[in-house]
Amino acid sequence: MKIKATAWNSLLAKIRSARPLGGVGVRVTDTTIGSLVSADPSGGFEHPWKLNPMWRDEEWRVFVRPGFVNGLDATIGMGDEDIGLTDKDRPYLTPGWRNPLASRGMAASLVGDLITLPGEGYPKFFESIGVRPANPGSRAMQAYDPQTEVERTRELRACDIALVVPRVATNQQVDIHDPFSEAQTVTISTVFNDSYARSVKSKYRLRSVPKWELPKEPTAMDRLMGQAVEPQTDEIKIATLWMVSPPSPEGGEDAQPDGSWMAYPQYNVFWNLCHAPRRQVPAVPPKPITLHTGLLGGLADSIFNAILAPINDANSKVQAFLNATTFKGEFWTV
Numbered sequence: 001m002k003i004k005a006t007a008w009n010s011l012l013a014k015i016r017s018a019r020p021l022g023g024v025g026v027r028v029t030d031t032t033i034g035s036l037v038s039a040d041p042s043g044g045f046e047h048p049w050k051l052n053p054m055w056r057d058e059e060w061r062v063f064v065r066p067g068f069v070n071g072l073d074a075t076i077g078m079g080d081e082d083i084g085l086t087d088k089d090r091p092y093l094t095p096g097w098r099n100p101l102a103s104r105g106m107a108a109s110l111v112g113d114l115i116t117l118p119g120e121g122y123p124k125f126f127e128s129i130g131v132r133p134a135n136p137g138s139r140a141m142q143a144y145d146p147q148t149e150v151e152r153t154r155e156l157r158a159c160d161i162a163l164v165v166p167r168v169a170t171n172q173q174v175d176i177h178d179p180f181s182e183a184q185t186v187t188i189s190t191v192f193n194d195s196y197a198r199s200v201k202s203k204y205r206l207r208s209v210p211k212w213e214l215p216k217e218p219t220a221m222d223r224l225m226g227q228a229v230e231p232q233t234d235e236i237k238i239a240t241l242w243m244v245s246p247p248s249p250e251g252g253e254d255a256q257p258d259g260s261w262m263a264y265p266q267y268n269v270f271w272n273l274c275h276a277p278r279r280q281v282p283a284v285p286p287k288p289i290t291l292h293t294g295l296l297g298g299l300a301d302s303i304f305n306a307i308l309a310p311i312n313d314a315n316s317k318v319q320a321f322l323n324a325t326t327f328k329g330e331f332w333t334v
Contacts, residue, residue: 019035020035020037026038026039026040027039027040046065047065047267047270047271048065048066048067048068048269048270048271048272049064049065049067049238049239049267049269049270050064050065050265050267051063051064051065051161051239051241051263051265051267052064052065053241053263053265054092055258055259058258059094060094060095060243060257060263061092061093061094062092062093062094062095062161062208062241063090063091063092064076064085064092064093064161064206064238065085066084066085066086067085067238067269067272067273068272068273069163069165069203069204069272069273069274069275070204070273070274070275070276071272072203072204073085073086073204074163074202074204074205074206075091075202075204075205075206076091076092076093076205076206076207077091077202077205077207078091078092081201082201082202082205085206093161093206093207093208094208095159095161095208095210095241096159096208096209096210097157097158097159097210097243097256097257098120098157098158098159098210098211099119099156099157099253100119100120100121100122100134100156100157100158101119101120101122101131101132101133101134101135101155101156101253102119102134102135102253103116103117103118103119103135103137104117104118104119104120105117115137115138116135116137116138117137118134118135118136118137119134119135119136119137120134121134122134122156122158122242123242123266126154126156126242126244126264127152129154129244130151130152130153130154130247131152131154131155131156131244132152132153132154132155132156133152153247153248154244154245154246154247154249155244155245155249155252155253155255156242156243156244156245157242157243157245157256157257157261158210158240158241158242158243159208159209159210159211159240159241160208160209160210160211160212160237160239160240160241161206161207161208161212161237161238161239161240161241162206162207162209162212162235162236162237162238163204163205163206163235163236163238163269163273163331164204164205164206164207164233164234164235165203165204165205165233165234165235165275165329166196166197166200166203166232166233167197167231167232167233167234167277167327167328167329168192168193168194168197168232168277168327169192169193169194169196169230169231169232169327170190170191170192170193170228170230170326170327171190171191171193171223171228171229171230172189172190172191172223172228173189173190173191174187193230193232194232195232196232196233197232204275206238212235212237214235215231215233215234215235216231217230217231217326217328218230230326230328234275234328234329234330234331236268236269236273236331237268237269238267238268238269239265239266239267239268239269240265240266240268241263241264241265241266242263242264242265242266243257243261243262243263243264244261244262244264245257245260245261246260246261249261269333270333271333271334272333272334273331273332273333273334274331274332274333274334275329275330275331276329276330277327277328277329277330278326278327278328278329278330
């Protein structure tokens with residue numbers, strides 16, 4: 001098969017144009033299966049959301065390199081104001097700390113015994129620099145080597161930094177008509193709640209918490225029973241900031257990070273972000289769905305069976321209704 005030089009060169013140009021390009025702090029390595037993009041340690045990777053912890057005025061302050069969401073500046077709350085990351089008066093986070101080495105509390109076993117829960121733990125890297133082991137909990141005490149505690153005496157604290165985006169939340173209102181008749185009618189309607197979205201000044205805001213947890217979305221059963229509490233925020237963890245003490249710090253297990261401690265950021269996001277809800281909020285709430293429960297009477301005998309029986313037409317109607325009433329958003333990188 002013959003191919004003209006102009007066509008060959010044009011094909012090569014298209015392939016080159018599709019390859020990622022290296023830049024400041026970014027190295028691109030071409031391989032037989034594609035291109036490998038990695039940080040260049042020689043120049044430092046100055047990516048969006050990069051943390052710069054500093055000990056100032058007897059407290060740790062965390063400055064964040066500007067990152068953008070949908071092309072807009074993220075902010076940090078400073079007093080009564082939300083200040084953008086690109087503002088000339090650089091905002092900062094004042095973290096509160098958790099102790100990943102300490103036990104997470106007590107719990108009861110199946111036989112009624114109280115047991116100590118193990119600590120959260122930490123990435124294996126911190127073992128190599130002398131951080132003491134996390135509390136193993138009651139059930140792991142037999143495998144616990146006290147000598148390790150002597151060799152590794154550094155303390156560890158941590159906090160999480162998350163991006164918070166307000167959103168419209170919904171909940172379902174369940175009305176049972178003629179509850180004492182043999183043929184009940186159940187109406188499920190949707191109520192919107194945008195109180196938090198209207199109360200905040202900034203659309204994209206960073207916050208620091210000792211331990212970040214993803215907001216819990218209600219289940220379909222919660223919605224169906226009218227007990228759903230939908231979160232009014234979409235959130236994503238930007239990074240975890242680990243703080244390592246000098247050996248055998250004063251205060252021991254109760255020590256708090258000061259200027260002698262060393263900061264180690266661990267990132268979850270390296271790029272600017274996009275965010276959008278799954279669907280647009282309609283001008284009017286979704287039309288309520290009405291189910292006739294038949295002769296059995298009782299909400300459980302009808303709606304529950306409709307959800308559990310996929311061949312039932314009511315199941316499809318209820319699931320479609322519930323799926324259309326959540327406005328949970330999604331994050332992605334660009």
